Amino acid sequence: MRPSRRERLSIWTSSRKSACRRAGWITEPQRAGPYWKVLRGSNTILSALRPGRIVRPMRGPVLIAGAGAVGSVVGGLLAAAGSTVTLLGRRAHMDAVRARGLAIDGLFGTHRVRGLECATAAEDLRGPFGAIFLTVKAYDAAGMVDAVVPLLDGDGVLVCMQNGLGTLEPAAAAAGRARVLGARVIFGAELPEPGRAMVTVCADPVLIGAQAPADDEQRRAAAWARALAEAGVPAEPTDAIVAELWAKVFYNAALNPLGALLDLSYGGLAEDPEARAVMDLVIGEAFSVARAAAIALRWPDADAYRAEFYGRLVPATARHRSSMLQDLARGRPTEIDAINGYVAARGAALGVATPTNVTLTRLIRARARVAERGAHSPVDGRRSTGVPWKP
CATH class of the missing domain: 3.40.50.720 (NAD(P)-binding Rossmann-like Domain)
Structure with a gap:
């Protein structure tokens, strides 16, 4: 038409x-x-x-x-x-x-x-x-x-x-x-x-x-x-922009840090059973935090979001690679604090446990600190850095 x-x-x-x-x-x-x-x-x-x-x-x-x-x-x-x-x-x-x-x-x-x-x-x-x-x-x-x-x-x-x-x-x-x-x-x-x-x-x-x-x-x-x-x-x-931004955090929190740590495309993450299991945990925790924060989400539960995530969102961006991976490779800070770090901090304030998001945030921070001490990025050999985060 x-x-x-x-x-x-x-x-x-x-x-x-x-x-x-x-x-x-x-x-x-x-x-x-x-x-x-x-x-x-x-x-x-x-x-x-x-x-x-x-x-x-x-x-x-x-x-x-x-x-x-x-x-x-x-x-x-x-x-x-x-x-x-x-x-x-x-x-x-x-x-x-x-x-x-x-x-x-x-x-x-x-x-x-x-x-x-x-x-x-x-x-x-x-x-x-x-x-x-x-x-x-x-x-x-x-x-x-x-x-x-x-x-x-x-x-x-x-x-x-x-x-x-x-x-x-x-x-x-x-x-x-x-x-x-x-x-x-x-x-x-x-x-x-x-x-x-x-x-x-x-x-x-x-x-x-x-x-x-x-x-x-x-x-x-x-x-x-x-x-x-x-x-x-x-x-x-x-x-409902705040709810939509939370939904984007579900997407980014699941894909961005794992894509950076494993050097896999978004489609590759979804195809790997272990990575997929971790992404399921990330989404479940983030969904629970959003619910505790009284965010009016479009999905009744985390399973409903996961169905859209794996069925529509990931296939549409399957070849995309994590911007966090690119940032680490180029020696630039990452957005981990605004994504998984935000979920972890908000969860702590609301009394919602977010162990997977905390762990991923710490791993990205550790990845950056290793580079700061003189190690090199496995992506292209350049030094990488990050931004401070407090759990």
Whole structure:
């Protein structure tokens, strides 16, 4: 089924393209990508990922605060759809984007996006921004929030896209709860080289919502979900973002540390009976903590979640490799504290035992400390590190 006339964006003629390109509303032509089916309630919305579509920009420029793989995809596609976008990222990547534009390929289509503003330090940014997408790792989120929140305009919104839990609260304290949206992301991307982002897996649309959604806050969430979907990133709004973030923690807590410790893809973990048994324990413990925290989950019990996990989520991301493995290999901190460490700490506060999550957190911490004492990563020989965690 094709999108209705109202739901899809017009494919303009070449004469109109020239005028709109001058207005900054169009990307250069590239090979068309796939259609994406996005479910929103009972309505099915098909967002056509078509180069050359005209999308009027959302009000105010957009900042991608942490232009790694996911941030580059989000920022690049929003820019291709007409938004004015600034990327804040590492120097090598930003230099390549300035020189050649941003190349995006993989599951969301093939694009070459030019005209992006690039910065390598927060002090070089020039606001105000109508929206800031916080796409740094969880351990960098608090510091980045402090640096970029002053750059939000009066009606601006901060969209937090981290793995794990514990970033929405400090963001709300800094920006005000009404100006902060959470986003649950289950698409994977890589940076094969500076200036290029590749979308490798996508298990579900991005979900965007407010922590305690009033009508105005949910309208903002719906507007940005629509903007992402129209730009080619499958997305939809949710009125239960905290529960959805907990569900993402179930997924990450089961897969990320084991994938890092065993050097297996997500599909490989599910195929190994011993790894699968450990993942079952991780999910069961995390589910019990969420229940004790009065989180309104979509599944009646952990078995129901496991059925979806093994039946749909893992197959959709079977070839993906743990970001924690990549972080350890590159000598960067991991997000263990926001995932299994968060489950363990919250469980301790609520009186729920989480021995498997505690053990995995300690193993990742030990893995990092061994590297700090001079051992080398089995992945590529580089030193690795981690962030402090207290059980």
